[in-house]
Amino acid sequence: MLQPTRPPNLRALLGAQELRRDAAVSDPLTSVGLDEALAGANLACDPADLTDRSILLATPDQLSTALALIALDGIAARLVLCPGDVDPKYFGDIARTAAVDCIVHGGDPAPLASLDLPMVKADRTLTVAARHPTTARPTEWILLTSGTTGAPKLVRHDLAGLTAPIRSSANAQADTVWATFYDIRRYGGLQIFLRAMLGGTPLVLSDPTEPVDAHLRRLGRREVTHISGTPSHWRRVLMSGAASAMSPRYVRLSGEIADQAILDALQAAYPRAAVSHAYASTEAGVGFNVIDGREGFPAALITQSPRDAEVEIRIVNDTLQLRSPRTAYDYLDAGQPPIRAADGFVDTGDLVELRGDRYVFLGRRGGVINVGGQKVHPEEVEAVLNQHPAVQVSLVQARRNPITGALVVADVVLKAPGAGVPGATDQTGLADEILAHCRATLRPFKVPSRIRFVDSLQVAATGKLARPS
Amino acid sequence: MTIRLTILSEIEKIAAAQNRTLGALHDDLPLSQSGFDSLCFALLVARLEDDLGLDPFSAADGVSFPVTIGDFIKLYEDAAAHQAA
Structure with a gap:
């Protein structure tokens, strides 16, 4: 019988390249080689249980989720990425909205027990034996974003859209080591996880319990070359007294407005580094990357004629709108407006103002x-x-x-x-x-x-x- | 009240409001070991803007981000001297 054809999954993309010998995902406690993760040496349950499932990934640590993503993309119908700071009181709503029928947890199942769903423990040792999925649809990746009432909204992506911003050339250098201050279960951090996976390079994860200076020394020991975070993450680095513990050559900011002061301060702290700031959101995906060291973005980025760029950018009512293959499909939540308008553009809600030849960000519309x-x-x-x-x-x-x-x-x-x-x-x-x-x-x-x-x-x-x- | 005393008193008020225990504050204490997180510093900088009318972090000619309590106080003392000049 013919098996349905699916787009390449994360394992296939990871397996298609020559992995560096030092390629590993690490946190303060553990390091797991990508070869080991690929070999899937370790899933402690009946593997067939996870095929075609809608799975809530609710592990306390990021490393277990990273391994689960490698193991389960292409096998599960849906993977819901739950960052470490989500209040357990929302687990029930999340599970219902995403029609979750299985939970991968990390040790303490107590907050999840009331959901009365099958549970799999993923203690850094998750192995999946492949039963062929029954549909040709790619696995849905569900990301959480904060909603008006404080309850998270669920945003639907897939691997093709999430990896669309990634150019393999960015990973070309043989010694690239990625790190991020983000939780990799949020859009900004997930981009860095996927960059490392598609480049077959090491990735150094953050841990919210680790003091900043210890974190920076760990990044230095791991010889991190490429690192991302929000302007707030970076201000914390600059005020830690340990900024010089690492010497990255690529410093990236996203997730908040990057003002000139933080761009200048980072360039001064890391004179050898290319300092860039990216526009991205969970719904709109990565819009663009600004590499000239100045705040805002060049007005020339605004799309001159339709369909002449992978990401089309326009300003409507002083608000940034984007259209690209990188945007999310929709919210899973009932009653939410579409993410993409009928013409495919995503209204980001971010207000901009033209000053000279650049647009600068003013803040969020709707307060x-x-x-x-x-x-x-x-x-x-x-x-x-x-x-x-x-x-x-x-x-x-x-x-x-x-x-x-x-x-x-x-x-x-x-x-x-x-x-x-x-x-x-x-x-x-x-x-x-x-x-x-x-x-x-x-x-x-x-x-x-x-x-x-x-x-x-x-x-x-x-x-x-x-x-x- | 001097800038130094204003800063130290605001730090203590914020620590109390945020339920944080501070050790002894001295000039060489690294900010990262002060018990304050980004939110506490954001609150402190906002209070000092109200109290002193100074916001050295948004200065047009570049900011040298402070690392110790002493650096932090000096940043505000220099900003006040600059403003008076």
Whole structure:
């Protein structure tokens, strides 16, 4: 019987090249050779169980997920990548939305037990014997991104789209070693994982529990040459006192606005390195890479005529839009708008302004606040503020910050103005009390850095709070 | 209050609000060992912009990112001297 033909999977791409002898994925504890990962020496379950499954990859460490991706792409119907910082209370929603029928976990199955699904333990030793999948459809890769209510949204990609931005020439040098400050289960980190896999080069993973200076010394010991992170990651590096522990020759920023100060500071810290910043998002994929060391991007990048570039770029209502084979297909969540418009363009929601011959980024339309690479929806914070018995209504906004790009600030109208509104000294106490309420409910980066009491907030014609654009 | 005292007092306020235990602060202490993370530093820089009217991290002529508490204080003292000049 003819087996269905599928596009190349990750194992096939990895196996098609000559692997360097030192090619391995490593974290602070372990290093697993790519040859070993390929040989699939190790999956501790009935392998047939995983064929055609919709699998939630919920391991605490990134290395286990990396091995599972190599083992399961092309075999599973769907792989849901769950970063280490996702609140376990969302596991149920994620599993339902993605029709998960099997969980790969890393040791402690307790937070997952209530889902009542088959579980496979992936302790860095995951082997899959291949039963041929029953469809020719490529495995879906599902990435999580933060939604308005704090619950993650599920974004559908596949390997072909995820690897479309990767040029093999970038890995041409024989001594390339990749690293990223990102979690490889997020889009920015996954790009680096795939670059290393398609180049057959070593990859050095991050670990959120490791101090920055120890991490940098590990990167130095592993002789990392190519490394990526958000501007916030990089500011942390520059303030660690250990920036010189490594000497990369390619430094990449993405995920937040890269301003001139951070670009200049990185070039000064790593004079031999090419410092570039990329525009990318989970939904739109990698848009472009800016290599001239200046903030923003050249206006000449805007597509002059349709279909003359792999990535088409246009500006509509001061917002960046992209069309390319790299964009995600859609959200799995019911009720979400399409990611791609009818003409195929993805509206990124990122506002830009033309200054001279360059576009610079202004921030997010719709008020989403980016605090050190983590998205904050003002409505989520306002909902918590408004729960406080003294609060009538609140408005949450971004305040620009040179360390994390932005911080959250709040304007608050108290109930019964003039009647029982505390005086100036009492207001400080009340602000502290409201903030304590926020800290008890919200993750630290979502808590307002400042509360200002105001008499009223402006309401727009739509009946909604007027939000500055 | 001097810039130094303002900075040290804001550090302690933020540490208390963020539930962080700080060791003894001295000029040679590396920022990475101060117990502060990026968010704490972001809060500190925002407070100092309000208190002192200074934001040396956004200076147009390049920033030398501080590594120790002493560097950090000096960055603000230099910015204040520059502003006064």
